[in-house]
Amino acid sequence: LSLSSGQFGLVYQIFSITIATMGAGFIFFVMAQQNLSPKYRPAMVVSALVVAVACYHYFRIFNSWNESYALNAGAYVATAVPFNDAYRYADWILTVPLLLVETVAVLALASNIASGMIWRLAVAAFVMIATGYPGEISGDTTTRLIWGTISTIPFIYIVYTLFVELGKSLDRQPPRVQVLTRNLRLLLFASWGFYPIAYLLPVILGGGSLSANGVVGLQVGYSIADILAKVGFGTLIYFIALEKTAHDR
Amino acid sequence: LSLSSGQFGLVYQIFSITIATMGAGFIFFVMAQQNLSPKYRPAMVVSALVVAVACYHYFRIFNSWNESYALNAGAYVATAVPFNDAYRYADWILTVPLLLVETVAVLALASNIASGMIWRLAVAAFVMIATGYPGEISGDTTTRLIWGTISTIPFIYIVYTLFVELGKSLDRQPPRVQVLTRNLRLLLFASWGFYPIAYLLPVILGGGSLSANGVVGLQVGYSIADILAKVGFGTLIYFIALEKTAHDR
Ligand SMILES: CC1=C(/C=C/C(C)=C/C=C/C(C)=C/C=O)C(C)(C)CCC1
Ligand SMILES: CC1=C(/C=C/C(C)=C/C=C/C(C)=C/C=O)C(C)(C)CCC1
Numbered sequence: 001l002s003l004s005s006g007q008f009g010l011v012y013q014i015f016s017i018t019i020a021t022m023g024a025g026f027i028f029f030v031m032a033q034q035n036l037s038p039k040y041r042p043a044m045v046v047s048a049l050v051v052a053v054a055c056y057h058y059f060r061i062f063n064s065w066n067e068s069y070a071l072n073a074g075a076y077v078a079t080a081v082p083f084n085d086a087y088r089y090a091d092w093i094l095t096v097p098l099l100l101v102e103t104v105a106v107l108a109l110a111s112n113i114a115s116g117m118i119w120r121l122a123v124a125a126f127v128m129i130a131t132g133y134p135g136e137i138s139g140d141t142t143t144r145l146i147w148g149t150i151s152t153i154p155f156i157y158i159v160y161t162l163f164v165e166l167g168k169s170l171d172r173q174p175p176r177v178q179v180l181t182r183n184l185r186l187l188l189f190a191s192w193g194f195y196p197i198a199y200l201l202p203v204i205l206g207g208g209s210l211s212a213n214g215v216v217g218l219q220v221g222y223s224i225a226d227i228l229a230k231v232g233f234g235t236l237i238y239f240i241a242l243e244k245t246a247h248d249r
Numbered sequence: 250l251s252l253s254s255g256q257f258g259l260v261y262q263i264f265s266i267t268i269a270t271m272g273a274g275f276i277f278f279v280m281a282q283q284n285l286s287p288k289y290r291p292a293m294v295v296s297a298l299v300v301a302v303a304c305y306h307y308f309r310i311f312n313s314w315n316e317s318y319a320l321n322a323g324a325y326v327a328t329a330v331p332f333n334d335a336y337r338y339a340d341w342i343l344t345v346p347l348l349l350v351e352t353v354a355v356l357a358l359a360s361n362i363a364s365g366m367i368w369r370l371a372v373a374a375f376v377m378i379a380t381g382y383p384g385e386i387s388g389d390t391t392t393r394l395i396w397g398t399i400s401t402i403p404f405i406y407i408v409y410t411l412f413v414e415l416g417k418s419l420d421r422q423p424p425r426v427q428v429l430t431r432n433l434r435l436l437l438f439a440s441w442g443f444y445p446i447a448y449l450l451p452v453i454l455g456g457g458s459l460s461a462n463g464v465v466g467l468q469v470g471y472s473i474a475d476i477l478a479k480v481g482f483g484t485l486i487y488f489i490a491l492e493k494t495a496h497d498r
Contacts, residue, residue, distance in 0.1 A: 020343060024343065028294065
C-alpha cells in the first residue's frame with residue numbers, strides 16, 4: 001500500500017492535533033471542575049480519565065503510523081511493520097464504559113435503576129467493540145461487513161437506549177438545562193454515529209481496507225469521532241453541570 | 250537550502266526557549282488563578298490551555314527543525330524531511346479561538362452579545378488561518394503574497410473589532426483597570442501584527458521562503474509573536490483580573 005505525501009501528512013497531522021486536543025481536554029476538565037458544586041465533579045473526573053487514556057493511545061497511534069510507512073521516491077510506502085489498530089480498540093474498551101457511566105449519571109435516575117442500566121449498556125459496549133475488531137483488522141471486505149453488522153446490533157441497543165432515556169430525563173431538568181440536554185443527545189447521536197461510518201469508509205471509498213483513500217478516511221473519521229465523543233461530549237456535560245450548579249443555588 | 254551554524258542555532262535556541270516559556274506560563278496560570286476571585290478564574294484556565302497546547306506544538310516544531318537539517322561540512326543542509334509548518338497552523342486553529350473567547354470575556358458584554366461576537370470572530374479566525382496555510386507552504390513568492398492578502402481580510406476584521414470593542418469597554422471598567430486594558434489593546438495589536446510581518450519576512454529579506462534569512466526570520470518572528478500573544482497576553486489578563494478582584498471586594 002502506498003500513500004501520497006499529502007495523504008500520509010493529513011493523517012499524521014490529524015493524529016497530532018488529536019493528541020493536543022485530548023491533552024487540552026484533560027487540563028480543562030481537571031481545572032474547571034472547581035466551578036461546579038461537589039456533586040457534579042465526578043462527571044468531570046470521568047471526562048478527565050477518558051481524555052487522558054485517549055491522549056496516551058493517540059501518542060501510540062501517532063508513533064505506530066510513523067513506523068508503518070516509509071518515504072520512498074516521494075511516496076509513503078507501507079513498511080513491514082503493520083499499523084496497530086488494536087490501540088483504538090483498547091482505548092474504546094477502557095473509555096466507552098466510562099462514557100456510559102457519565103451519560104447515565106446525567107439522566108439523574110434512582111441509583112438502583114441507573115446501575116442496572118449501566119451494566120446492560122457496558123455488556124453491550126463490550127460486545128460491540130469485541131465483535132468490531134476482527135472486522136477492522138481483516139483485509140477482506142466481506143469479513144469486514146459481517147463483523148460490522150454483528151457489532152451494529154449492540155450499537156443500536158446502546159444508542160437507542162441512551163436516546164430514549166435522555167429524552168425522558170428532560171422533564172426532570174430545569175428549563176435551561178433542557179436545551180443543553182437536547183444538544184447533548186444530538187452530539188451523542190452524531191459522534192457515535194461517526195464510528196460505524198468511518199468503519200465503512202474503506203468499503204464505500206472502494207478497495208477495502210487496503211486502499212489509500214480507505215485507510216486515510218478511516219483514520220481521519222475515527223479521530224474526529226473521538227474528539228467529538230470525548231472532548232466535545234465532556235465539555236457539553238461541563239456546561240450542563242455549570243447550569244445545574246447555578247440552578248441549585 | 251543551507252544554513253550557517255549560527256542561523257540554524259538561533260532558530261534552535263528560540264524554539265527551545267519558547268518551549269520553556271510556554272511551560273512556565275502554564276505553571277503560572279495554574280498556580281496564580283487561586284489569587285483571583287472565582288469569576289475570573291476561567292480566563293486563567295483558558296490561558297493555561299493555550300500555552301499547554303503551544304508547549305506541545307513547540308516540542309514537535311523543535312524536533313521537526315532538527316530533523317530537517319543535517320550538519321554537513323560546517324553548514325546545516327536541508328535533509329529530505331521537510332520542516333513541518335503544519336504544526337503552527339494546527340496550533341493556531343486550536344488556540345486562536347480560545348484567545349478570542351478570553352478576549353471577549355474581558356469586554357464584559359451581556360452574554361448573548363458576547364456569544365454572537367465570538368462566533369463571528371471564530372469564523373473569521375478559521376478563514377484567516379486556513380487561507381494563510383497554502384501561502385505558507387508554497388515556495389513561490391507570488392502564491393505566498395496572494396494567499397497572504399486573502400488571509401489579511403479576516404485578520405483586519407478581527408483586529409479592528411477587538412480594538413474598537415476593547416476601546417468601548419473602557420467605560421465599563423474601574424480606573425486602574427482602564428490603564429491595563431489600554432495596555433492589553435496595545436499588546437493585542439502589537440503581537441497579532443507580528444504574524445503577518447513574520448509571514449512576509451521571506452519576501453522582504455529576499456529569496457522567498459527558500460532563502461536562509463527568510464526561513465530564520467520567519468521562525469524567529471513567529472516564536473516571538475507566539476510568546477507575546479499567549480504568555481504575555483495571558484499574564485496581562487491575570488493582572489487585570491487581580492485588579493478587578495481587589496476592586497470587587
Ligand atoms: C457500530 C460499529 C462500531 C462502533 C463503534 C463505536 C460506536 C465506538 C464508540 C467509541 C467511543 C464513543 C469512544 C469514546 O471514548 C465499530 C466498533 C467501529 C465496528 C463497526 C460497527
Ligand atoms: C494576517 C495573516 C496571518 C495572520 C496570522 C495570525 C494573526 C495569527 C495569530 C495567531 C495567534 C494569536 C496565536 C496565538 O495563540 C497569517 C496566517 C500568518 C498569514 C498571512 C496573513
